[in-house]
Amino acid sequence: MPYVNIKVTDEGVTPEQKRQLIAGTTQLLVEVLNKSPSTTFVLIEEVNTDNWGIGYQTVSEL
Structure with missing residues (x-):
């Protein structure tokens, strides 16, 4: 029973x-x-860009 997120x-x-x-x-x-x-x-989660970081910044800042 596979579960993919x-x-x-x-x-x-x-x-x-x-x-x-x-x-x-x-x-x-x-x-x-x-x-x-x-x-x-299959579960799709949508993450607010304020809660997703790349390097030292949030995606919202980028």
Whole structure:
């Protein structure tokens, strides 16, 4: 039962893009690991850019 957690910044990811991420991730696990789609879980977390840092700055600052 695979569980994949995808984290992205909350900068306008559309519902269609999320569907594509879920479908593509699931298909990859089916093809590579022979996992069942019915037991494959994909979670997408949107992180506020104030809470995501690169180097010494937040993404909001960059």
